[in-house]
Structures are given as C-alpha cells and as structure tokens.
Amino acid sequence: MDTENVRVVIPEPEFLSSGMYSCPGCMAALAMRHVLKGMGPNTIIALTTGCWAVIDGPFPYTSVKVPLLHGAFGTAASMARGLRASLDIQGKEDVQVLAWGGDGATFDIGMTALSAAAAYNENVLYVCYDNEAYMNTGGQQSTATLPGMKTTTTTESGLAGIRKKNIVEIMAAHGIPYAATASVAYPHDLLHKVQVARALKGFKFIHVHSPCPTGWRIPPDQGVHMAQLAVKTRLHPLYHVLDGHRYFMDFDPEPAPVREYYDPQNSRMLRLTEEDMAAVQAGVDRRWQTLSVRCQQTQAGP
Amino acid sequence: MERIIMNGNSAAAWGAVLSRVQVTAAYPISPQTGIVEALAEHVASGRLKAKFIMSESEHSVMASLIAASEAGARVFTATSSQGLALMHELLHWAAGARLPIVMVNVNRAMSAPWTMYCDQSDIVAQRDTGWLHVYCEQNQETLDAIIQGFKVAEQVMLPVMVNMDGFYNSYTTEPIDIYDLERVDGYLPPYKPPVKLDPEEPHTLHGGTGPHLFMEMRYQNWEAMEHSLAVAQDADEEFGRLFGRRYGLTEAYRCEDAELVLVSAGSLVGTLREVIDDHRALGEKIGLLKIRYLRPFPAKEVRQALASARQVAVIDRNVSVGMGGVFWQEVRSALYGSESGDKPVLGFIAGLGGRDVTPKAIDQVIRLARSNPPQDVPIWVELKV
Numbered sequence: 001m002d003t004e005n006v007r008v009v010i011p012e013p014e015f016l017s018s019g020m021y022s023c024p025g026c027m028a029a030l031a032m033r034h035v036l037k038g039m040g041p042n043t044i045i046a047l048t049t050g051c052w053a054v055i056d057g058p059f060p061y062t063s064v065k066v067p068l069l070h071g072a073f074g075t076a077a078s079m080a081r082g083l084r085a086s087l088d089i090q091g092k093e094d095v096q097v098l099a100w101g102g103d104g105a106t107f108d109i110g111m112t113a114l115s116a117a118a119a120y121n122e123n124v125l126y127v128c129y130d131n132e133a134y135m136n137t138g139g140q141q142s143t144a145t146l147p148g149m150k151t152t153t154t155t156e157s158g159l160a161g162i163r164k165k166n167i168v169e170i171m172a173a174h175g176i177p178y179a180a181t182a183s184v185a186y187p188h189d190l191l192h193k194v195q196v197a198r199a200l201k202g203f204k205f206i207h208v209h210s211p212c213p214t215g216w217r218i219p220p221d222q223g224v225h226m227a228q229l230a231v232k233t234r235l236h237p238l239y240h241v242l243d244g245h246r247y248f249m250d251f252d253p254e255p256a257p258v259r260e261y262y263d264p265q266n267s268r269m270l271r272l273t274e275e276d277m278a279a280v281q282a283g284v285d286r287r288w289q290t291l292s293v294r295c296q297q298t299q300a301g302p
Numbered sequence: 303m304e305r306i307i308m309n310g311n312s313a314a315a316w317g318a319v320l321s322r323v324q325v326t327a328a329y330p331i332s333p334q335t336g337i338v339e340a341l342a343e344h345v346a347s348g349r350l351k352a353k354f355i356m357s358e359s360e361h362s363v364m365a366s367l368i369a370a371s372e373a374g375a376r377v378f379t380a381t382s383s384q385g386l387a388l389m390h391e392l393l394h395w396a397a398g399a400r401l402p403i404v405m406v407n408v409n410r411a412m413s414a415p416w417t418m419y420c421d422q423s424d425i426v427a428q429r430d431t432g433w434l435h436v437y438c439e440q441n442q443e444t445l446d447a448i449i450q451g452f453k454v455a456e457q458v459m460l461p462v463m464v465n466m467d468g469f470y471n472s473y474t475t476e477p478i479d480i481y482d483l484e485r486v487d488g489y490l491p492p493y494k495p496p497v498k499l500d501p502e503e504p505h506t507l508h509g510g511t512g513p514h515l516f517m518e519m520r521y522q523n524w525e526a527m528e529h530s531l532a533v534a535q536d537a538d539e540e541f542g543r544l545f546g547r548r549y550g551l552t553e554a555y556r557c558e559d560a561e562l563v564l565v566s567a568g569s570l571v572g573t574l575r576e577v578i579d580d581h582r583a584l585g586e587k588i589g590l591l592k593i594r595y596l597r598p599f600p601a602k603e604v605r606q607a608l609a610s611a612r613q614v615a616v617i618d619r620n621v622s623v624g625m626g627g628v629f630w631q632e633v634r635s636a637l638y639g640s641e642s643g644d645k646p647v648l649g650f651i652a653g654l655g656g657r658d659v660t661p662k663a664i665d666q667v668i669r670l671a672r673s674n675p676p677q678d679v680p681i682w683v684e685l686k687v
Contacts, residue, residue, distance in 0.1 A: 042501045046369055054510060062506035067499040069372050070508040072395050075365035078357070082369030082377075083499070085325045085353035089375055095501055113365070116358035 008188040008195075011037045020063040022055040025213040025220025027184045027227065028102070029055055031129045032064075034187050035098070035208075038194025039125070041066055043096045044087075046079035048072070048110060050102035051136040051212075052129070074109030076101040077117035080124040096198055097124040103144030104134045107165050118174040118203045125197050125204040128167065131212035139215045139268075146235070147280060148262065148272045159276050163283070171205040172241040178204040180240035180250075184211070185227035189238055189250055196240075209236040217267040229261045234288045239295070247294035258284050304480045310471035311336030313441040313478045314380060314406045314464075315343075317448030319350045320486045321404070324375035324493075327355035327366040329385060332418045333468040334408040337380040360385035364392035364403075371401040372507060374498035376452065378403070382468060383410035383424040390428065393461075397432025397523060399508055402455030402493070403462075404448055405433075409568065409619075410468040411655045419656020420468040422568060422620040426596070426628040432523055434462040434530055435596040437567035441466070441476045446547055453490050453537040458530040460523070467619075469656065470569035481545060489544055527598050534595065551600035553592040554607035556582060560589030562671055563611040565633055567593045570619055570652075570659055577664040588668065593629060601636040608637065614647045615671045618680070619659070621651050626680035648675060652683040659683070 015036035022029040028051050036043070045068040047053065053070055057063050071079045080099035087095045099117075101110055106128035114126065133151050134140040141151040143165040148158070156162075172179040177200045182190040190208060197204035211226040213219065218226060230236040231251065235258055238251040258281050262269055272280075308316075314337045318326065326345075328338040344350035353370075357363040360381050367377040381389060386407055396403050411421040425435065434454065438444040444466045451462035466472060497505060511519065534551060542548030556578055557563055564574055571592045581588045591607045593600070608614055614637075618627020625631060630649030637643040650667050653659040663684050675681055 044373070044499050044501065056506060056509055059509040059511045059515065062509060064506060065504060067501060067504045068506040069369055069499055070506070070510075071365060071368065072391055075362070075392075078362035078365035079369035081355050081357075081362075082325065082327065082366030082371075083373050085327075085355055085366070086370035086373035086375035086377075089324045089351070089353045090373075112358050113362045116362065120356065 008192045010187060010191055013037065015041070015065045017063045017065065019057070020055050021057050023214040025223045026055065027210040027212065027223040028052060028129045028131065030184045031127070031208045031210045032100070034184070034190050035127055035194050036066065038191045039096055039098055039198060042094060043098050044083055045069065046071060046076050046083055046097065046099045048074060048076035048079070048101040048105045050105050051131070052100060052102070054136060074105050074113060076105060076110055077113040077126060080126065081117050081120070081122050084122050084124055099124055099126040101126070101128055102136070103128060103130040103132065104142045107143045107167055115174065118171055118176050118205065121176060121202045123201050123203070125194070125206070127206045127208060129208050129210040131210050131215060133215060135212045135215040148270050148276060150268050150270045154270070157270055158272065159279060168205070168207050168241070172244045174203070175244035176205060177202040177243055178240065179244070180205070181207045181209070181236060181238055183209045183227045183231050183236060183238060185224045185231060186238060186251070193240065216265055218265065226261070226264070229256070232256045233258045233261045234284050235261055237288060237291055239291060246298045247291065248298065249291065249295045257281065303482055305477050306480055307475050308478050309336065309473050309475045310441040310444055310466050311408070312340050313445045314448065314466065315340030316478065316480055317445040318378045319344050320445070320481060320483060321378065321449050321452045321490060322376065322492070323350065323352050323378040325353045325355065325367065325370040325377045326379055327357045327363040328379055329357045329360050329363050329381070331382045331385040333410060333472040334380050334382040334385070334406070336472065337406060337408070360388040361392060364389045364396060367403055368392060368396055368399060368401060371403055372399070372499050374493070374495050374500070376493040378405065380406035380408065382408040383412055386424050386428060387412065390431070393428055393431035393433060396461045400459040400526070401461055402452065402459055404451040404455055404464065405461070406444065406448065406464045406466065408468045408472045409465055417655050418468070420470055420619070421654045421656070422465070423654070425463065425465050426620045426622070428463070429596060429628065432460065432527070433597065434460055434527070434534070435465065436462065436594055437465045437596065438471065439569060439571040439592065441471055441474065442478055442547070443549060444471065445478060446541065446545070446549070449486060449490055450537050450541055454530060454534050456493055457533050458526045459496070460526050460530060465568065467569035485544065489541065531598050531600065549594055550603070551595045552603040552607060553594065555590040555592065557589030557591060557607050557611070559587055559610070561587040561612045562668065563589045563591050563608055563614050564664070564667070565591045565593060565614060565616040565629065567596070567629060568619060570617060573659060573661060574664060577661050580661070581668065596629070596632065599632055599636065604633060604636045605640050605642040609642045611645060613645055613671060615650060615667055616647065617650045617652050617659070617667060619653045621654065621680070627651055630680065646677045648677060649680040650683050651680050
C-alpha cells in the first residue's frame with residue numbers, strides 16, 4: 001500500500017472537544033483525534049497515566065466524547081481486559097475497548113500487563129503514542145528513547161550502548177492478529193490501520209510515533225514535520241504484521257539519512273561523533289533490511 | 303441447602319458463586335491458590351456464569367477488576383501477603399473510585415525472610431487504603447462474609463476485604479452450608495451501579511482533581527465508611543434472619559462479669575474460646591472480645607464490651623515494628639478518653655510467621671496479664687530469646 005496515496009476518507013465526526021489541556025502543537029492529542037475517528041462512538045477508553053491523563057482535562061471537565069476510564073500507571077492493558085470481560089458478560093460484545101498509553105506506560109511500567117493481554121489475545125485495541133521519553137514528568141529516559149538523545153535523567157555521554165526497544169516486534173512475537181506502526185504525520189495510514197484493527201477479533205497493537213514539541217524543544221508547528229522525518233529516515237518504518245508472521249511494508253520512502261531527524265533536535269541531542277551517527281544509521285539500515293526480507297518472504301508466500 | 307466438607311479456600315470460592323460474581327481476575331499465591339483453582343473450576347463447569355481473567359500479576363488483577371466494576375459487573379478476587387502488597391497502589395484506587403469490589407485475603411506473613419505461613423502483618427499494612435476489613439474466625443463465616451460483603455459494599459460503594467488466616471482456615475476442612483442460590487438472590491439483588499462506563503451515556507471517570515475538590519471527595523469516603531457501620535449491622539441482622547447465622551461487628555464472649563478480657567481477631571479466636579471456657583470452668587472471670595471489623599472500627603461496641611473489665615489483653619498476630627500490635631493500638635485508641643478508658647490495656651504479640659498459638663501460650667498470656675507487666679511496650683509470647 002502506498003501510504004501517501006492511500007484512499008481513506010477521514011470521517012467527519014469529532015470525538016474530542018476544544019479546550020483540551022494539551023501543550024501547543026501536541027501530537028498526542030492529534031493521535032487520539034485520528035484514532036477515535038477510526039474507532040467511532042461505540043468505544044470505551046482505558047487510559048493509563050501519562051500526558052493524556054492531563055490532556056483530557058481536570059475533573060469535572062473532559063475533552064473526550066466517548067466513555068473514558070482514568071487508571072493507574074501501566075494498567076491500560078489490564079483495565080482493557082477487565083472492561084472486555086465486564087462488557088462481554090453483560091452481552092455487550094459490540095462495544096469496542098481501546099487501551100491507550102504513552103511509551104513509558106507501554107514500553108516500561110505496563111510491559112508485563114501488555115504482554116499478558118496480548119498472550120491471552122484479548123479482543124481490544126492497544127494504541128501506544130510514543131514521544132520517546134516520560135514527557136508528562138518533563139522528559140525522563142524511557143526504553144523508547146532513541147540512542148544519543150539527552151533526557152533529564154541521562155547520565156552517560158554518547159550512545160552508551162542504548163537501543164530503543166523494538167516494541168512492535170515484541171508484540172508481533174506474541175502472534176497477535178495485528179501489530180502495526182503508524183505516525184501522526186500519516187493520518188490516512190493511521191486511520192486505515194485503526195479501521196482494519198477494529199474489524200479483527202483478538203489483540204491489536206498500534207505504535208504511533210507522536211513527537212512532543214514542548215519536550216523536544218522544537219517549535220509547536222514542527223511536530224508533524226519531525227514525525228515525517230522519522231518515517232523518511234526509516235527510524236520509524238510504517239508497516240504491519242498479521243498473526244505475528246506476515247509482514248507488510250506500508251510506505252517505502254526515498255531514504256533520508258538519520259542525521260536529518262537528529263540534527264534539527266540538537267537541543268535534546270547529546271554530542272555525537274561521526275562514528276556515533278554511523279552506528280545509529282547502521283542500526284536503522286539493519287532493521288529496514290530485516291523488515292524488507294520479511295515482507296518479501298510474505299509476498300513469496302509460504 | 304447442602305452441607306459439604308471443604309476447606310476455607312473452597313468455601314471462599316463458593317461465597318463468590320453464591321454471590322453470582324460476574325468477573326473475576328486472579329493470580330495464584332500460597333496459601334490462596336485453592337480459591338483461584340476452585341473459581342476457575344466453577345467457571346469452567348458453568349456453575350458460575352462469569353468471565354475468569356488469568357492475570358500475570360496481582361497489580362493487574364486489581365486493575366482489571368477496577369475496570370470491570372466501572373463497566374457495571376460484580377467482581378471478586380482473592381490474594382495473600384506479597385500479592386496483596388503488590389496490589390497496594392490499586393487498593394487505594396478502588397476505594398477512591400468507590401467500587402464495591404469484594405476480595406478475600408488469606409493472611410500470610412510478609413517476607414523477608416522468605417515465608418508462606420500465617421500472620422496478619424500483610425493485611426494490617428493495608429489498613430489505611432479505604433477498604434472495609436473483616437476478619438473471619440472459621441470458614442462458614444468467610445463464605446457468609448463474602449455474601450454480606452457484596453450486600454454492604456454495593457450500598458456504601460466501598461470495597462470490602464474478607465480475611466481468613468492462611469493454613470489455619472485456608473487448609474482446614476469443616477462442614478460448610480452451601481445455601482440455595484435463589485435464597486441468596488433474595489438477600490443479594492443484582493448489582494446496579496449508580497454510574498458506569500457506557501457508550502450510550504458517556505462519562506469520564508476519575509480525571510485529574512485539584513486541591514479545591516480532593517478533600518471533599520475524601521470526606522465522602524469518610525462519610526461512606528462511617529455509614530457502613532450501620533449498613534454492616536443491618537446486613538448481618540438480615541442475614542441472620544434468612545440464614546440463621548449472624549456475627550456482629552464484634553462479638554463479646556462471656557464478657558459480662560469478666561475481670562480480664564482477651565481481645566483478638568481471626569482464627570486465634572477459636573482457640574481463645576476453648577481457653578476461656580476452661581478458665582471459666584475453674585471459676586475465673588475471663589472473657590473474650592472478637593473483633594470482626596478493623597475498618598470501620600466499631601469503637602462503640604469495643605468500649606461497651608470492655609466497660610466492666612478491670613484489665614484488657616490484646617493478642618495480635620501482627621506487629622507494627624516500633625510500636626506494637628495493630629489491634630492493640632486500635633483498642634487503646636478507642637478506649638482513650640472514654641468511660642472505658644480507665645484500665646490497663648496490655649499488648650501481646652503471638653503467632654508470627656505461622657507459629658502455633660496453643661492453649662498453653664494463651665495460659666501464659668493470662669498469667670503474664672495478672673503479673674502487672676509493663677503497659678507501654680508489647681509483650682512477645684513464647685519468645686525463644
């Protein structure tokens with residue numbers, strides 16, 4: 001599928017209100033906007049702690065027009081399991097459950113709960129919005145932080161052997177019906193993925209790259225641009241995996257060097273040598289190569 | 303009604319069946335595992351029409367149950383010790399969210415050193431999480447407390463923790479009355495939540511709350527807990543009328559003219575009854591106060607029961623290191639400044655980590671109590687140092 005030309009009509013109805021408590025240019029808010037358009041009104045959100053716990057607004061206000069349950073940190077997947085069970089026993093199998101968490105809640109503190117929900121193939125969609133650090137608390141390192149990026153808790157210089165956790169591969173390895181990446185910069189692709197996922201029964205996972213202008217110290221109008229660069233540099237390839245083994249590349253951009261993603265963010269970059277950048281590039285190239293081979297194998301058939 | 307020989311874990315699972323629990327999430331931990339297995343069996347056999355969530359941790363158990371309850375289902379689980387501690391964060395959440403969850407805790411000491419035997423240090427450490435805490439002496443009482451627990455929880459919208467002692471209750475077989483489901487239905491109607499997550503009527507629940515409202519919300523928890531004293535009393539009386547058993551918030555046993563009253567909670571109470579009877583047979587004026595509710599604390603009943611005693615001895619199967627047994631503190635606090643507050647209240651620590659508290663040990667407590675021991679520090683019973 002050619003993501004830039006994918007024919008998806010973005011539905012008119014809005015499930016977010018104005019007056020949200022997001023920062024200017026918040027990409028997490030944009031991610032939720034698109035995902036809810038894909039899910040529709042018959043949805044309940046299990047929301048774990050993170051930026052979105054704030055964005056929604058303070059009690060008694062809310063900016064979300066579908067039922068939303070705030071929960072403790074790292075519990076999105078567990079809450080989603082509880083909602084699913086509760087709805088099913090009450091004969092409401094048609095109500096969809098959307099689990100929603102940031103990268104800290106997903107890659108880190110919620111990992112065991114997420115893995116269990118996937119292994120038991122719960123009929124829910126889990127969306128992780130990834131802004132590459134604990135942005136709600138001001139930008140501490142998570143296992144979604146890219147090597148060479150400086151956070152408020154970074155103690156080492158250079159790459160320090162750090163790798164960003166490959167969450168989609170971990171989720172796909174559970175053999176779930178659907179595991180995908182998406183980006184706020186490619187709303188048609190994101191929306192299409194939500195629509196595909198909601199139609200499948202079982203556990204679905206979408207990893208949405210979602211830049212944080214405030215935390216990354218970039219202008220508020222640069223979020224989408226940075227998200228585009230992440231895709232074009234292949235740092236965040238757009239693809240999906242069916243049943244843990246059938247791979248599909250959703251966008252094959254003319255590759256740009258990873259420098260193009262790192263350089264505009266020098267305010268949050270550690271001092272990286274040419275060798276460091278070459279190492280980051282090599283990691284990105286390796287991953288792309290692996291993905292390409294798997295996609296070709298899928299094309300070739302069993 | 304059927305009378306079946308079973309252990310405490312099986313009785314607890316039957317309590318969930320008779321309460322028509324709709325969602326359960328569970329994680330195994332000794333000595334609670336039998337409850338999880340029995341629940342799974344009840345669900346698998348279709349006896350209990352519920353969803354069974356096999357969780358990967360106790361933290362997730364409670365998170366799943368919170369969400370399931372928010373979506374309108376009656377929910378139940380059981381845990382113990384380290385598992386309870388892992389849930390701690392969400393125990394506060396469940397109470398703050400005003401959810402009528404009922405959970406059995408099978409009392410087990412907290413490690414280190416690694417142990418799996420009984421004491422109540424696990425649950426007293428959760429005293430301030432906003433749950434109602436009930437302590438059971440024997441297994442029928444546990445089953446009954448679960449049914450009563452839902453009855454109370456769904457009226458006051460607070461969660462209820464039903465405690466049974468690990469090993470002494472969990473693995474002891476007793477004849478248990480399994481009531482007819484229809485009769486329990488007459489006592490416990492289906493759960494009708496005042497608010498629930500429903501796309502037909504969307505609500506956002508538990509969003510960020512600032513200083514201008516938080517205190518008032520906590521005060522509502524306080525009021526609900528205060529109110530639960532009367533609700534629990536009524537629920538117990540109604541249960542007594544229908545099923546022939548009532549337990550009270552406390553039970554004063556042979557306290558009328560007692561000079562010395564022993565106070566305790568849980569399975570130890572069964573041993574104390576025997577010892578009291580033996581001493582009474584010798585003409586000694588000794589009574590027993592069984593405390594069933596640690597929260598809400600039935601201070602009025604405790605004061606009443608201890609009014610005429612010359613001396614009180616609280617036997618705690620737990621210790622708050624640096625202060626003493628928790629029930630001792632609670633009783634002293636309830637008596638302080640009251641008309642019943644004019645007597646020595648002694649604190650005894652016994653049975654930690656599964657050490658048996660034998661009638662001989664209780665005799666030692668009685669002897670020590672009569673020897674004018676210090677009142678400001680706890681006395682460790684049968685300590686080998």
